[in-house]
Amino acid sequence: MKQNxxxxxxxxxxxxxxxxxxxSPKVTTEVVKSYPVTRAYDVRLFEAKDTxxxxxxxxxxxxxxxxxxxxxxxxxxxxxxxxxxxxFAVKEKSSSFMGRSYRMDGYMLRFPGTRLEVDQALDxxxxxxxxxxxDHETAKDEKKDGTSTLYLNAGGGFITSELRTPxxxxxxxxxxxxxxxxxxxxxxxxxxxxxxxxxxxxHSRAYGLASPPEVADERFHMNFFxxxxxxxxxxxxxxxxxxxxxxxxxxxxxxxKVRDNSRLDYGLDGWGGHFQLGLEYRLAEHVGVGLxxxxxxxxxxxxxxxxxxxxxxxxxELGKSGKRKELDGYFHFFVTGGLRxxx
Numbered sequence: 001m002k003q004n005x006x007x008x009x010x011x012x013x014x015x016x017x018x019x020x021x022x023x024s025p026k027v028t029t030e031v032v033k034s035y036p037v038t039r040a041y042d043v044r045l046f047e048a049k050d051t052x053x054x055x056x057x058x059x060x061x062x063x064x065x066x067x068x069x070x071x072x073x074x075x076x077x078x079x080x081x082x083x084x085x086x087x088f089a090v091k092e093k094s095s096s097f098m099g100r101s102y103r104m105d106g107y108m109l110r111f112p113g114t115r116l117e118v119d120q121a122l123d124x125x126x127x128x129x130x131x132x133x134x135d136h137e138t139a140k141d142e143k144k145d146g147t148s149t150l151y152l153n154a155g156g157g158f159i160t161s162e163l164r165t166p167x168x169x170x171x172x173x174x175x176x177x178x179x180x181x182x183x184x185x186x187x188x189x190x191x192x193x194x195x196x197x198x199x200x201x202x203h204s205r206a207y208g209l210a211s212p213p214e215v216a217d218e219r220f221h222m223n224f225f226x227x228x229x230x231x232x233x234x235x236x237x238x239x240x241x242x243x244x245x246x247x248x249x250x251x252x253x254x255x256x257k258v259r260d261n262s263r264l265d266y267g268l269d270g271w272g273g274h275f276q277l278g279l280e281y282r283l284a285e286h287v288g289v290g291l292x293x294x295x296x297x298x299x300x301x302x303x304x305x306x307x308x309x310x311x312x313x314x315x316x317e318l319g320k321s322g323k324r325k326e327l328d329g330y331f332h333f334f335v336t337g338g339l340r341x342x343x
Contacts, residue, residue, distance in 0.1 A: 027079060031060040035084025035110060041285050042115055043077040046122050048089035048106070055121050056109040059083045065103040069093075072102040080108040086118055087111055114236050120190065148343040149196075153182035153292055155336030157202040159222075161329065175222060178204025180334045182292070186246070188234045198248060198274060199227045200296060202332060224330060225253040226272050226296050244278040244290075252298030254330060270300040270329060280340055288340035299329035 052058065060083060064075040072093075080088045087109040094103050111118045157180035179202070186196025202224040228250015236242045252272030276294030283289060 026063075026065040027075065028063040029060060029079055029083075029108075030062075031083050031108075033057070033059050033083075035059070038081045038084055038086055040074070040077040040081040042086055043080045044087045044115075044118055044122060045073060045077070045090060046087065048091060052089055052107060052109065053111075053121060056087065056089070056111055059085050059108045059110055061106070062088070062108055063103070063105045065101050067101055069095075069102045072104040076104055076106065076108075083108055085110045086115070087122070114238055116190070116236055148185065148187045150185050150341040150343070151183070151290060151338060153180075153290075153336035153338035155180050155292075155334060155338075157204070157332050157334045159204070159330065159332045161331040173206035175204050175206035175220065178202050178222070180336055182334075182336055182338075184230075186230070186232045186234075186244075188232055192234045192236070194232045194234070196230050196232050196246065197227070198230045198246065198250070198276070199225075200274070200334070201225050202296075202334075221257050223255045224296075224298060224332070225255075226274060226298060227251055228272065228274065230274070230276075240282045242280050242282070244280065245276070246278075246294075247273075247275045249273045252296075252329070254298065254300075268300045270298060272296060272298040272329075282340075282342070286342050288342065289337070290340050291335075291337045293333070293335045295331070295333045297329065297331045 059080075062076055062079045064072050064079065066072045066075050076088045076090075080086075085108040088106055089109055090104060090106040092103075092105040095101075111121050113121070157178050159176040159178075180200060182198070182200045184196055184198040186194060188194035202222075204222045206220045206222075228248045230246040230248030233245045234242055235244075250272055251269065253267065253269045255267040274294060274296045276292050278290050278292040280288050280290035
């Protein structure tokens, strides 16, 4: 009985050791040159059957054996990043006995330029997977023609145009300074040119309208909304930093009101324009942060703003700001920051 128990123990121990050995990674590298460490997700994988691209600098060789094909690909990226490379040329890839692990051999390379330029140098072969079966059939990914960015911003807005109030009377607080919320999407091609859609909402408030008496000491709310398409130019300084400039025309909406007073709740709509400059930093493959600054203009052509907003119904005299019948509107600049999502 004891002998059988010992045999069973050794058998179980042998099986466990067998599978542990199969799951543990085996890594062999031969480094001939190295650079400052890069990031693993920036490393591009491609199949090189015969010769390596002439633009690539060979940093060494690597052989990795790990549990799954995806694990092996991740490991060669990590090893390549350790020596400052940004591409790995796969020379051989196979499954081990009983499919317990995958083995990948190839060259650790460094291409000059940004990640986008590396993709261009590889002519669309930069992808994480190239094989669909054990025969190593190549399944090339479609070349990406550009990058889409979704951005969400928050910050401050500052009115630079003439401020209008009932009767042109004084208010207290900071109506010229408010909160700016923005959202947008843009797409740029390989040459850095593209387009997008931009939305912005501004809100500010003040207190203590001097007249009419019925609205004295009430809150005065100002809300502006702008939405419009934009032409975008984006420049990549490195794999992480990029700058953006955008210019566009769209629709502008204004709504101003005194709280709990329906007679002083009025909106005007017109057309507008905007431009913005931004600086972005890519934190990960699909996520980044950015800082934006710009200007938004809103016009109400042919509108006598104060006379439409505050008709002569006993609410007080009109100030000078309400007596123009030519082009009229609101203008403000903004400074915002927020998240970027890349696709």
